[in-house]
Amino acid sequence: MNVSCPHCQVRLSIHPSQAGSVVACPKCAGKFQLPIPTAYTGHSNPGSMHSVPNEVQAFASKKVAAGVCGTLLGAFGVHKFILGMNTSGAIMLAVSIFGACLYVPTFAMMIIGLIEGIIYISKPDEDFYQTYAIQKKEWF
Ligand SMILES: [Zn+2]
Incomplete structure (x- = not known):
């Protein structure tokens, strides 16, 4: 130079x-x-221009809601209904209601919801979208 x-x-x-x-x-x-x-000062950072596709953002916006519902209301499958997993959500709800007299099934659903809620929240948006919107993983 x-x-x-x-x-x-x-x-x-x-x-x-x-x-x-x-x-x-x-x-x-x-x-x-x-x-x-x-070029050496790092003012132009092309990585910051990286934009997340709208679809990912829209789905990821449910992440916190689903995560919180999972940790608090996991036994009722609320977090799964939020993410459109109606079948597994209904299973959790049914097991919790019909198992309530035995305590253990409801407690188990609570634990599953809690773990799933934590998994949802800890996942990065892109990863969350891939796992639950594309692969449609119903459990954990
Ligand atoms: Zn000189």
């Missing part, structure tokens, strides 16, 4: 690794700081 000395305006060829460091001009011996090329 080429820079010009701010003191005597002579054109100097410098190595890119010297960018940002203070050098002495070989002609007039004046000291000056070499400019830092914009």
Whole structure:
């Protein structure tokens, strides 16, 4: 890269690794700081331009609601109805209602809901969409 000395305006060829460091001009011996090329400062970050598809965003917006319902109301399968898993949601609800007199089945559904809720919340949006919208994974 080429820079010009701010003191005597002579054109100097410098190595890119010297960018940002203070050098002495070989002609007039004046000291000056070499400019830092914009490519090295990290101002342009193409990764920040990455946009999540609307479909993923729409589905991922249910993630927290489903996760919270799973942890709090897991036994009733509410979190599964939110995500459109009506069959497994109905199974959880039925087991909880009909198993309520025995306590254990309802308790088991509560635990499953709790674990599923935590899994939902801890998954990244893209991953959550892949697992529950594309693969339609019904349990865990
Ligand atoms: Zn100079």
